[in-house]
Amino acid sequence: MKTILIIEDDLDIQEMLQFFLEDQEYRVITTDNGIDGVSIFRKEKPDLVLLDIMLPKMDGYAVCELIRRESGVPIIMISALGSEKDQLKGFELQIDDYIPKPVSLPIMMKKIEAVLRRYEMSGQEMKEELHYKEMTLMVDNYRVKVGRQEVDLTQKEYEILKELLENQGKVITRDSFLNRLWKYEYDGEERAVDNHIKNLRKKLGDAGNYIETVRGVGYRIEKIY
Template identity: 40%
Template sequence: MATILVADDHRQIASILEEYLKKEGHTAVIAADGEEALALFAQTNPDAVLLDVMMPRLDGFAVCREIRKTSTVPVIMITARGEDFEKIMGLDIGADDYIVKPFSPGEVMARVRAVLRRMGHVQPEPRQVFVHGNLTIRLDDYEAQVGGRDVALTKKELEILWTLATHPNKVFSRDNLLESLWGYDYFGDTRTVDSHIKRLRAKLEAAGSDGWEIRTIWGVGYKFEVKPHEKPDRA
């Protein structure tokens, strides 16, 4: 749908963003430093830019200033430092959004969709709703209901539930969940996943399940298990 320039000298992060952008139907162009980013910007005329602040040769602030001399293309800046003055500087020189590491790749994709919508590049997406038995998840609203009653979940708990439930009976390792929902730059360990699952499961069990459960696969991870011959619905 769109061409996105990803400028980040951390190859692993750039590869993750490239993978997620491709899943969204976009073309990703990767730059490893500021000078390469400006060269590729001139060559490819991207629809949006994901721009790391700390890069060799030219930093993200310098790249953003150069881009703003000739273009109003959306720029989302990414940094490992969350100081207010850096955010203010980035926004003052023309960045459209600012993301602090560690980040969830899904959050970055949501920010990309938002800036592209504002530029008229993409149509509004259909609402993401999952229904199975007495469980309803509305991802856009970050709401979950069991038996028609709201279940108070944190943002991360709901993202875990959505990831598991929309892939019924698929086993996710703790590393899978940590990578996809917390991102590669997260400095915690897999016990973070376990603690979130424990709280999530307690809330769901208290609300009452019907034909489904989050099951532990010992030594591997977790899955959203449904009864045989029942198929969840995803709108």
């Protein structure tokens, strides 16, 4: 049974959506504010989020941005703010669809089914993955994403990131990188590792900050417990 998180402060609408989706055999979790919505999302890991924009404590745009830093889970915005500007802002934050209020339940159901189907199909294409916060590394095809944005890495940059993700919490020395990825030892080539790390951090954007420098030794990514 798939789980849908509804983040909606209008309790009448929230209740209507909950009853309808439960009748369609979904597990439904609800909350009426943005801060609790993010907290519940992290704890429950739902399959889809129905997200209002005008929320107390934290608006829907901010909620969407926080979720997208950690996950590519489908997000459908539901809002009375139906202008082109409002919808475009949602899509810029990588929502999957937008439903204006008043909500048509049959149309909402079709959109939920379509979004979940696309998400599942994309997941089937990515056979083995390494995940770290909002980063996803596809082992089979040398692809890396930050959120939903694909990052174009060289083979060496990809292999360095893969080594770090597979050895979270461990310091990987420059010599170790040379031995594992370059397959040789040579004085002065440690600079090649540093240059690749520098370029990798730049391409990953804010996610590049996860790669820590251990001065005089090497690099690591902190382990997530």
